[in-house]
Amino acid sequence: MDKEANTRLADLFALTGWSKGELARLVNRQAAAMGHPQLATDTSRVRRWIDTGESPREPVPTVLAALFTERLGRVVTIEDLGFGRHRHTGRKQSVSADGLPWPPERTAAVLTEFTGMDLMLNRRGLVGAGAALAAGSALSSAMYDWLHTDPALAADAPTTHDPFTADAASYDRYEAAPVGSQEIEALERSVEVFRAWDASRGGGLQRKAVVGQLNEVGGMLAYQHPPHLKRRLWGVAANLAVLAGWMSHDVGLEPTAQKYFVIAAHAAREGGDRPRAGEALSRAARQMVHLGRPDDALDLMKLAQSGSGHETLPRTRAMLCTIEAWAQASMGHGQAMRRTLGKAEDLFATDRGDVPPPSWMQMFDEADLHGMQALAYRTLAEYEPLAARTAQQHAKQALELRDKGRDRSNIFDYISLASACFIADDPEQADRYARLALLTIRQNSSLRTWDRLREMYRLTARYSDFTRIQDLREEIEIALPSGPQRRGPVI
Numbered sequence: 001m002d003k004e005a006n007t008r009l010a011d012l013f014a015l016t017g018w019s020k021g022e023l024a025r026l027v028n029r030q031a032a033a034m035g036h037p038q039l040a041t042d043t044s045r046v047r048r049w050i051d052t053g054e055s056p057r058e059p060v061p062t063v064l065a066a067l068f069t070e071r072l073g074r075v076v077t078i079e080d081l082g083f084g085r086h087r088h089t090g091r092k093q094s095v096s097a098d099g100l101p102w103p104p105e106r107t108a109a110v111l112t113e114f115t116g117m118d119l120m121l122n123r124r125g126l127v128g129a130g131a132a133l134a135a136g137s138a139l140s141s142a143m144y145d146w147l148h149t150d151p152a153l154a155a156d157a158p159t160t161h162d163p164f165t166a167d168a169a170s171y172d173r174y175e176a177a178p179v180g181s182q183e184i185e186a187l188e189r190s191v192e193v194f195r196a197w198d199a200s201r202g203g204g205l206q207r208k209a210v211v212g213q214l215n216e217v218g219g220m221l222a223y224q225h226p227p228h229l230k231r232r233l234w235g236v237a238a239n240l241a242v243l244a245g246w247m248s249h250d251v252g253l254e255p256t257a258q259k260y261f262v263i264a265a266h267a268a269r270e271g272g273d274r275p276r277a278g279e280a281l282s283r284a285a286r287q288m289v290h291l292g293r294p295d296d297a298l299d300l301m302k303l304a305q306s307g308s309g310h311e312t313l314p315r316t317r318a319m320l321c322t323i324e325a326w327a328q329a330s331m332g333h334g335q336a337m338r339r340t341l342g343k344a345e346d347l348f349a350t351d352r353g354d355v356p357p358p359s360w361m362q363m364f365d366e367a368d369l370h371g372m373q374a375l376a377y378r379t380l381a382e383y384e385p386l387a388a389r390t391a392q393q394h395a396k397q398a399l400e401l402r403d404k405g406r407d408r409s410n411i412f413d414y415i416s417l418a419s420a421c422f423i424a425d426d427p428e429q430a431d432r433y434a435r436l437a438l439l440t441i442r443q444n445s446s447l448r449t450w451d452r453l454r455e456m457y458r459l460t461a462r463y464s465d466f467t468r469i470q471d472l473r474e475e476i477e478i479a480l481p482s483g484p485q486r487r488g489p490v491i
Helices: 007-016 020-033 043-051 060-072 104-123 136-147 181-201 207-220 227-250 254-270 274-290 294-307 314-330 334-350 366-380 387-401 407-423 427-441 447-463 467-479
Strands: none
Touching: 007 043, 007 060, 020 043, 020 060, 060 104, 104 207, 104 227, 104 254, 136 254, 136 274, 136 294, 181 207, 181 227, 181 407, 207 227, 227 254, 227 274, 227 447, 254 274, 274 294, 274 314, 294 314, 314 334, 314 366, 334 366, 366 387, 366 407, 387 407, 407 427, 407 447, 427 447, 427 467, 447 467
16 A cells, blocks of 8 residues: 555545545445445545555446546546556556556557546536646657657557457446447548538537547457457547547537547557647647647647657648647747748648548648638737738638538638738728628537637727727627636637
8 A cells, every 4th residue: 555645536535525424425325326336435445545545446446436527527537536557568658647648558448438427427417627738748748758659559469368358448338349340431431420510510519429439439449359450440549539629629628628639649659640649639739729828739749740750741741830830829939930831831732642641631621721821820910910911811712712511610711811800900801701700600519719709809899989890799799608718818
């Protein structure tokens, strides 16, 4: 037994408002409901968990994770409670205080546990918004060595006597079964359907379905499939985890989104797809910029770019550059932003299209390149107003090039264009583009579009004496959803 207090458990316990005796009674009740009526926990045992770092045996950690998840209204995993898991391998691997990175054989279990808890919150109508985002520097430091090593695939992963024997990875697990190529093809097609829906209508409407699908894939990964199938399953898991993270970010579940992005990076690496792992981390960087933490975003982008590997296609590298440029613009670093965007343009131009892009990069086309440039220049215009003219040019090109079904991106383009017009002292054109954004924004479940609209609304204040702008401000005030807003600037 360790002699040091479990500070992670102590901190979460303090947030619940429970007494130690109350927690003991809740553990016994919850354990019985989960099929363990023989469990008998008392106050002294709870005290030892907190004060002396004693680690209880299963099913107690799983029971505690479920109780804390429900009480705090956000996903709480066994690792969050400060309880380590027994590893099935003798290989040593450093793990940070935040549990990153976890060993290869834990990825499927972490994935399944986290999604199971997330689904539980969905079922009970709770909101997962009570945790803090990990700093970009902390994530980068924890994951650097791990991402730059060769992935641990079936060749060196732990095996069992029965190749189709699954561990009990987590609470609320469905009955998984081994799958074949046809089932994996169906899963891959479902990812495309979810991705298209997200691009059109935002992440709120399909998030639960994506999380549920990811939970099932986690169960499938507990089996020892042939290497070629296992790689494809890891690819499906990575794609679904990115979608779950992006949809969570879209509806304001920021710590949940960050966890999914990290899970996606793990899954991609386990499947041997380092470029996919880098793209997953770039999503976490975009999240940081959106929340007003560009320094954290730059830390994550360094890891995403260096960890993607030499096999990364030019178009993917161009996309990574646009995110770095947005972070630089958010800090007012105009020269650095322009250099980075120039590099993105050069990389995009060198992509001859002779190698088909992976499915997860097919959304980043020329329209997206201009859309990100518009966003970067519009952001820089807060520091350099002349940049607003360039932002308008790129936003107009993006709108001309957008394919059908990219409704959310169109809204972002119109908001960038309207904002740039306000900064460039052209309220008449700004009013026109703002109204085009309002036409469809109500049909979209993306809170990020409303965040950007609020920032545009801020720019209308200097023109509030104009009759048309007065009317626009009133329409925006009526349209904006009520409720708490995100913390930090959103540009």
